[in-house]
Amino acid sequence: MTSSLGPNRHLIGRDADTLARELATPALMVDLDLFEANVATMAALAREAGRKVRPHAKAHKSAIVGKRQLDAGAVGLCCATVREAEVLADAGLPGLLVTTPVVTPSMAARLVHAGEKAEGLMVLADTMAGVDLFATLARPGRPIGVLVGVDMGMSRDGVATPAEAVALAARIAAYPQLRYDGVQAYYGHLQHVKAVPDRHAKIAEQWERLDKVLAALKAAGYAPGIISGGGTGTHQLDMAHGPFTEIQPGSYIFLDKQYGEVEIVPGGSPFQTSLTVAARVVSDVHTDRVIIDAGSKAVSTDYGPALVAKGAPEGSTYQFMGDEHGAIRVPEGTARPLLGGIVELIAPHCDPTANLHDQFHVMQGGRLVDIWPIEARGH
Amino acid sequence: MTSSLGPNRHLIGRDADTLARELATPALMVDLDLFEANVATMAALAREAGRKVRPHAKAHKSAIVGKRQLDAGAVGLCCATVREAEVLADAGLPGLLVTTPVVTPSMAARLVHAGEKAEGLMVLADTMAGVDLFATLARPGRPIGVLVGVDMGMSRDGVATPAEAVALAARIAAYPQLRYDGVQAYYGHLQHVKAVPDRHAKIAEQWERLDKVLAALKAAGYAPGIISGGGTGTHQLDMAHGPFTEIQPGSYIFLDKQYGEVEIVPGGSPFQTSLTVAARVVSDVHTDRVIIDAGSKAVSTDYGPALVAKGAPEGSTYQFMGDEHGAIRVPEGTARPLLGGIVELIAPHCDPTANLHDQFHVMQGGRLVDIWPIEARGH
Numbered sequence: 001m002t003s004s005l006g007p008n009r010h011l012i013g014r015d016a017d018t019l020a021r022e023l024a025t026p027a028l029m030v031d032l033d034l035f036e037a038n039v040a041t042m043a044a045l046a047r048e049a050g051r052k053v054r055p056h057a058k059a060h061k062s063a064i065v066g067k068r069q070l071d072a073g074a075v076g077l078c079c080a081t082v083r084e085a086e087v088l089a090d091a092g093l094p095g096l097l098v099t100t101p102v103v104t105p106s107m108a109a110r111l112v113h114a115g116e117k118a119e120g121l122m123v124l125a126d127t128m129a130g131v132d133l134f135a136t137l138a139r140p141g142r143p144i145g146v147l148v149g150v151d152m153g154m155s156r157d158g159v160a161t162p163a164e165a166v167a168l169a170a171r172i173a174a175y176p177q178l179r180y181d182g183v184q185a186y187y188g189h190l191q192h193v194k195a196v197p198d199r200h201a202k203i204a205e206q207w208e209r210l211d212k213v214l215a216a217l218k219a220a221g222y223a224p225g226i227i228s229g230g231g232t233g234t235h236q237l238d239m240a241h242g243p244f245t246e247i248q249p250g251s252y253i254f255l256d257k258q259y260g261e262v263e264i265v266p267g268g269s270p271f272q273t274s275l276t277v278a279a280r281v282v283s284d285v286h287t288d289r290v291i292i293d294a295g296s297k298a299v300s301t302d303y304g305p306a307l308v309a310k311g312a313p314e315g316s317t318y319q320f321m322g323d324e325h326g327a328i329r330v331p332e333g334t335a336r337p338l339l340g341g342i343v344e345l346i347a348p349h350c351d352p353t354a355n356l357h358d359q360f361h362v363m364q365g366g367r368l369v370d371i372w373p374i375e376a377r378g379h
Numbered sequence: 380m381t382s383s384l385g386p387n388r389h390l391i392g393r394d395a396d397t398l399a400r401e402l403a404t405p406a407l408m409v410d411l412d413l414f415e416a417n418v419a420t421m422a423a424l425a426r427e428a429g430r431k432v433r434p435h436a437k438a439h440k441s442a443i444v445g446k447r448q449l450d451a452g453a454v455g456l457c458c459a460t461v462r463e464a465e466v467l468a469d470a471g472l473p474g475l476l477v478t479t480p481v482v483t484p485s486m487a488a489r490l491v492h493a494g495e496k497a498e499g500l501m502v503l504a505d506t507m508a509g510v511d512l513f514a515t516l517a518r519p520g521r522p523i524g525v526l527v528g529v530d531m532g533m534s535r536d537g538v539a540t541p542a543e544a545v546a547l548a549a550r551i552a553a554y555p556q557l558r559y560d561g562v563q564a565y566y567g568h569l570q571h572v573k574a575v576p577d578r579h580a581k582i583a584e585q586w587e588r589l590d591k592v593l594a595a596l597k598a599a600g601y602a603p604g605i606i607s608g609g610g611t612g613t614h615q616l617d618m619a620h621g622p623f624t625e626i627q628p629g630s631y632i633f634l635d636k637q638y639g640e641v642e643i644v645p646g647g648s649p650f651q652t653s654l655t656v657a658a659r660v661v662s663d664v665h666t667d668r669v670i671i672d673a674g675s676k677a678v679s680t681d682y683g684p685a686l687v688a689k690g691a692p693e694g695s696t697y698q699f700m701g702d703e704h705g706a707i708r709v710p711e712g713t714a715r716p717l718l719g720g721i722v723e724l725i726a727p728h729c730d731p732t733a734n735l736h737d738q739f740h741v742m743q744g745g746r747l748v749d750i751w752p753i754e755a756r757g758h
Contacts, residue, residue, distance in 0.1 A: 158662075286534050291480075323730050355676045
C-alpha cells in the first residue's frame with residue numbers, strides 16, 4: 001500500500017481510458033514530452049551562452065528527475081535541505097551544492113556523510129561558525145567544498161559586504177580540510193518580476209553589488225572558481241549579461257501559475273507547463289459547481305487558486321474548499337464535468353505542490369509510462 | 380535514513396540540552412501533557428453531555444494519535460481520505476467513517492478492503508451513483524455502513540433537500556449488502572466564526588435545516604441511528620443544543636493560530652496549543668533579523684504568518700522567506716536568538732502543517748519521549 005510508487009503503480013503502461021476509470025486521485029501528473037523539452041531547452045541555452053547549469057532539486061525532490069537533468073548536461077544539482085542532499089547522494093548523483101547554510105553539528109555530519117557517497121559535494125557558509133563547523137567534521141583526504149554566501153538584496157542569508165566575503169573566503173582557505181570553491185549569490189525575490197525590463201533593472205543593481213564583492217575577493221587572492229546564482233525567471237538575462245559561471249533554475253522543468261504570469265523572455269517563455277494535479281469529481285449535488293478531491297493538501301496555497309487545465313470547459317475556475325476538496329465552476333451555458341470524471345489543475349506554485357505529493361505520474365502519448373518517487377520530500 | 384521515525388529517532392529519551400544541540404530541524408513537536416489534556420477534556424465534555432465523539436483523523440493522520448483518542452472513549456475516527464482509512468484500518472482501529480464521498484471504483488474497492496481489517500467502517504454518499512458503487516463492491520455477509528451526506532450551508536458535498544435525503548436513504552436501505560446508518564451533516568465553514576453568539580446564530584440556522592431532513596427521514600421510516608457533525612469550534616454548542624448523536628472534532632488536540640483567534644467557549648478555550656514547529660537559526664548576518672530553517676514547506680501558508688512561541692523574546696514576529704526559510708524579527712532592545720538556536724512556531728493552521736511533516740516529536744518533562752509517524756500523509 002505504501003510502496004514508493006504509490007497506489008497507481010499497477011496502472012503503469014495503461015491508457016487514458018483505463019486511467020479515467022481507475023487513477024487514484026489526487027495525483028501529480030507530468031507530461032514527459034513537455035518536461036523533457038524544458039530540460040533540453042535550458043541545457044541548450046546554457047551551452048550556447050557558455051554557462052553551466054546546476055538545476056535546483058527543491059523543485060522536484062526526486063533522484064530520477066535529477067539524473068535526467070545531469071544526463072542533459074547539468075554540472076550538478078542544488079539542494080535546499082539536508083534530506084535532498086542525502087537522497088540524491090544515495091542515488092550517486094554528483095555535484096551537489098547545498099544552497100542553505102547548515103549550522104547544526106548533527107545535520108552537518110549527515111552532509112559530510114552524504115558527501116562520501118557522491119563526488120563533489122559543496123556547502124554554503126555565511127558565518128565563521130558555519131565554516132568552523134565543517135572544518136571540524138571534514139575527514140582527512142576528503143576536503144569539503146565551501147561557497148561563500150553573498151546577499152543579493154533578499155536579506156535572507158549571505159553576507160552583505162565585500163569585507164565580510166573576503167574574511168569568510170580567507171577562513172575557508174585557511175583550513176586544509178576545506179576547499180574554497182567560490183560564491184553563491186541568489187536573488188530568489190527577483191525571479192517573478194513580471195516584465196523583462198523591470199527585472200533587468202533590478203538584477204543589474206545586484207550584479208553591481210556582486211561585482212564589488214568579486215573584485216575584493218580577486219584583489220585578496222580569492223578569485224572565485226564558481227559564481228552560482230540566478231533562476232528560471234532571470235536565466236536569460238543571467239546567461240547573456242550576468243556575472244555567473246552557473247545558473248540554478250528549478251521551476252523551469254514544470255512551470256506553474258505564478259510563472260505563467262511572468263514574461264520570462266521578451267514576449268513569452270521558452271518553457272511549457274508540464275505539471276498538473278489530477279483530481280476527480282466526487283460530488284455534483286450543487287448545480288452551480290462540482291466538487292473535486294483536491295484541496296489545500298494537494299495544491300499549494302501560497303499563490304491564490306489553482307488554474308483549471310483540462311477536464312472542464314475553457315473558462316472554468318477552481319476554488320479551495322478545505323483540506324481535501326475544491327469547487328469547479330464552469331462558464332454559464334457549458335456542461336459541468338461528470339461525477340467521477342478527472343479535472344486537471346495547474347498549480348499556483350510548483351515547488352510546494354510537488355512537496356505535498358509522494359509520486360510524479362509520468363504521461364506520454366496518452367499512457368502512464370512511469371511513476372517517479374518524490375523521495376526527498378519532508379525533512 | 381528514511382525510517383518511519385525519521386532523522387531524530389536516536390534522540391528519543393534525550394533531554395532539552397541534547398535536543399538543543401542535535402535536533403534535526405524543522406521538526407514538528409507535540410507537548411504530550413497538553414495533548415493528553417486536550418484529548419481527555421473533549422472526551423469528558425462529550426460524556427457529560429451524553430454525546431459521542433468520533434475525532435477527525437485528518438488533523439493528525441497518525442494511527443498512534445487515533446488509538447489514544449479511542450482509548451479515551453472515542454467511538455471511532457473520521458477519515459478524509461482513502462489513505463487515512465487504509466492506515467488506520469491496518470492498525471486495527473475500529474469505527475472509521477470516511478467523511479468524503481468516494482466515487483471511483485478502484486478507490487472504493489480499497490475502502491471495502493480496508494473495512495475487512497477493521498470493524499465498523501462507514502462511508503458517505505450524496506449521489507445515487509455513490510450508493511450503487513458500494514452496493515456493487517460489498518461482499519456477502521459483510522455489509523458496508525453508509526451515511527447520507529447532508530449539506531449544512533457549506534455547498535460542498537451533501538444533499539440540500541429532505542426529499543433527496545429520503546431518496547438516498549431508501550436507495551441504501553434497498554440493498555441488503557449495505558447498511559443505512561444515518562446521516563452526516565458537517566459545517567466546516569462555521570467552525571471559525573470568532574464570537575460565540577454569532578457562531579450560535581449561524582449554526583442554529585443549519586440545525587433548523589437539518590431538523591427538516593431528520594423529520595422527513597423519520598416520517599419515511601429512515602430515522603437515522605447516527606447523526607454525525609460538528610467540530611472543535613462548535614463542539615460546546617453542538618453538545619448542549621445540537622441535533623447530533625456524535626461530534627467530529629479534529630483540531631482540538633493541537634490548536635493553532637487560527638483557533639487561537641476564536642472564542643471557542645465564552646471567554647476562551649478548554650484546549651491549549653500542544654503543537655509547534657521547531658526550527659533553527661541558520662543565518663544571523665542581517666542585524667535586524669535572524670533566518671530560521673522553516674518556510675512554506677514546514678508551515679502551512681493558508682492563514683498568514685506563523686506565531687513565535689518559544690526561543691525568541693516576547694513580541695518577536697515570523698515572516699515567510701521562501702520554501703525553506705523564515706525571518707524572525709525581535710522587538711527593539713531585545714536580543715536576537717543565537718545562531719544555531721531553536722525557535723518554535725505556532726502553526727497558522729494545524730491540519731495542513733501536520734501534513735507537511737512525517738513525524739510528531741513528542742515532548743514531556745523537557746525530554747523527547749517518543750516519535751509518532753504521520754503515516755497517512757499524502758495520497
